Amino acid sequence: MSILLRSFAWLLAAAVTFATLGPPGLRPHSDLGQDGEHALAFILVGLAFGLAYRRRRLAIAALSVVLIGLLELMQFWAPGRHARLEDFVVDALTACLGFVLAAVVDWAMARFGTGNMTSESPAE
Secondary structure, three states, X not given: OHHHHHHHHHHHHHXXXXXXXXXXXHOOOOOOHHHHHHHHHHHHHHHHHHHHOHHHHHHHHHHHHHXXXXXXXXXXXXXXXXXXXXXXXXXXXXXXXXXXXXXXXXXXXXXXXXXXXXXXXXXX
């Protein structure tokens, strides 16, 4: 299950990276507005990585905030894109919220006896 979660997390991160740096016309749009779209995308990224890398959740969360900042700065060189502090704040906070949700899911599964998902491979 861990390899599936990790694959999903990295595919999601690649999709968010493309949506952030790719041509604006190819970016998906919804009725959520720009901040809502950012929040949804990054809460899912945080949740996916939080579930995929349980034992390193805090380190991965910190690295995610740094990489989100880097992704925002890379928009300076992407045609038609604009780097904004507000986007970074929304993206970083919602990614961290996703990591918190992953911790809550782990706690709930441990508390209510569905510990199957909480075990990780020894190679970690």
